[in-house]
Amino acid sequence: MRFHQLERFVMAHIVIIGAGVIGTTIGRALAFKKAGPITILEKEPSAGQHQSGRNSGVIHSGINQKPGSMKARMCVEGNRLLREYCRKKKVPMEECGTLVSARTEKECCVLEKLLDMGMQCEVPGLKIITQKELKEREPASLGIAALFSPQGATVDAPALMEALTQEAKGLGIRYRFGTKVTGIDGKTVSTNQGKIEADHVINCAGLHSDTIAHMMDVGKQYRIIPFRGEYMEVRNCGVRSMIYQAPDLRFPFLSIHLTRETDGRVLAGPSAVPAFGREAYNKEWVWREMPGIFLSRQFIRLFMNPEFVGIAFDNAMVSLSKSAFLRQIQSLVSGVKSDDIIPARAGIRAQMVDSSGKMVNDLVAEYFKDSTHILNAVSPGLTSSLAFAEHVADRILNPQS
Numbered sequence: 001m002r003f004h005q006l007e008r009f010v011m012a013h014i015v016i017i018g019a020g021v022i023g024t025t026i027g028r029a030l031a032f033k034k035a036g037p038i039t040i041l042e043k044e045p046s047a048g049q050h051q052s053g054r055n056s057g058v059i060h061s062g063i064n065q066k067p068g069s070m071k072a073r074m075c076v077e078g079n080r081l082l083r084e085y086c087r088k089k090k091v092p093m094e095e096c097g098t099l100v101s102a103r104t105e106k107e108c109c110v111l112e113k114l115l116d117m118g119m120q121c122e123v124p125g126l127k128i129i130t131q132k133e134l135k136e137r138e139p140a141s142l143g144i145a146a147l148f149s150p151q152g153a154t155v156d157a158p159a160l161m162e163a164l165t166q167e168a169k170g171l172g173i174r175y176r177f178g179t180k181v182t183g184i185d186g187k188t189v190s191t192n193q194g195k196i197e198a199d200h201v202i203n204c205a206g207l208h209s210d211t212i213a214h215m216m217d218v219g220k221q222y223r224i225i226p227f228r229g230e231y232m233e234v235r236n237c238g239v240r241s242m243i244y245q246a247p248d249l250r251f252p253f254l255s256i257h258l259t260r261e262t263d264g265r266v267l268a269g270p271s272a273v274p275a276f277g278r279e280a281y282n283k284e285w286v287w288r289e290m291p292g293i294f295l296s297r298q299f300i301r302l303f304m305n306p307e308f309v310g311i312a313f314d315n316a317m318v319s320l321s322k323s324a325f326l327r328q329i330q331s332l333v334s335g336v337k338s339d340d341i342i343p344a345r346a347g348i349r350a351q352m353v354d355s356s357g358k359m360v361n362d363l364v365a366e367y368f369k370d371s372t373h374i375l376n377a378v379s380p381g382l383t384s385s386l387a388f389a390e391h392v393a394d395r396i397l398n399p400q401s
């Protein structure tokens with residue numbers, strides 16, 4: 001069976017939509033398995049212009065993942081594969097470990113919970129460290145204890161995208177940049193550059209993955225709600241590695257952290273606030289997209305959840321007010337003043353919300369004979385990418401597995 005399925009795909013033309021880390025790694029995995037000619041269509045002039053090049057660059061160890069979830073498995077395995085890949089390809093990476101800092105007794109309970117979740121997910125080397133040990137690692141930290149995860153690392157995400165893209169090209173994958181998919185009818189993919197015939201379409205369109213899926217009548221119950229995350233560069237704070245706030249486990253991505261990047265700069269962020277457009281990096285209002293986002297039943301139901309609204313309001317304050325952002329930083333480390341922080345980049349997360357208004361926290365992919373849809377390559381998608389791509393490629397080539 002395995003052999004026949006592989007044979008079915010040999011020489012079939014696979015068209016991948018989106019040259020982010022997910023489209024590129026899935027293409028790479030399929031090329032290694034000699035699945036047939038592969039073309040990647042990307043509307044931008046180069047790869048990794050959206051989420052994959054505009055993130056925190058953290059190689060997560062898997063400490064805040066739900067045990068048993070696909071995301072937990074992919075994150076833990078992806079962490080190992082990605083660190084190996086960066087070492088081999090000489091992509092800039094710092095294997096500095098992750099600290100989740102507790103500032104109150106209540107947050108110490110969150111650390112215990114994270115430790116338990118991490119151990120269930122088989123994250124290696126986790127331990128809770130005392131305030132003294134924390135101070136030895138991060139002298140400016142204000143935590144009273146921390147969870148330390150030695151597998152956490154930071155990577156230069158644009159350099160990683162460049163390495164993956166060059167490797168994919170070397171494997172024979174054809175990139176068509178500046179090519180925006182505008183419609184799909186059976187095997188015919190329409191683009192702004194003409195029509196392309198595909199035996200199998202793989203939708204890896206990130207912030208637009210729902211739009212592409214809906215063109216093929218897939219995933220109609222889901223909507224991507226874009227969340228903008230802003231970063232501040234923090235000068236003179238002496239952070240040596242990565243310090244996270246203890247998260248609210250109901251909404252784990254809504255908390256900020258301090259990260260020393262591979263170039264030595266320290267960034268704080270990201271905030272998380274609904275964006276007025278899927279690519280509205282500069283807080284602009286993209287009127288044509290707004291009804292689809294804000295009048296969707298998914299968004300309306302999400303905002304009927306009072307717990308979510310409370311946290312979203314706090315995050316909006318962080319986004320809108322420099323002093324609110326500063327207070328978040330000052331709650332993690334001492335000695336940072338207003339003059340020490342300057343706005344840095346922004347990224348926008350593709351967060352899938354279902355028709356009941358629930359944020360979907362796990363990876364979601366749907367598989368059909370002629371198409372595959374990566375509908376929720378949610379954070380930490382960069383970390384998980386190599387492991388997830390392997391899983392998706394196997395699933396496409398061996399549908400019965």
Ligand SMILES: Cc1cc2nc3c(=O)[nH]c(=O)nc-3n(C[C@H](O)[C@H](O)[C@H](O)COP(=O)(O)OP(=O)(O)OC[C@H]3O[C@@H](n4cnc5c(N)ncnc54)[C@H](O)[C@@H]3O)c2cc1C
Pocket residue numbers: 017018019020021022023041042043044047048049050051052053054055056057058059060179180181182204205206207208229270346347348349350377378379380381382383384
């Ligand atoms: C602020 C932020 C911080 C994050 N931090 C981390 C982190 O520290 N660690 C981590 O592991 N993960 C992190 N993530 C998550 C991670 O970045 C994503 O999970 C991952 O990059 C998703 O990759 P992707 O390929 O699915 O999406 P993308 O990188 O967005 O790629 C999708 C591509 O599809 C293209 N496309 C869309 N529509 C079309 C069309 N119609 N035609 C042609 N092309 C199209 C887009 O131009 C884009 O290039 C973060 C994300 C954000 C936004």
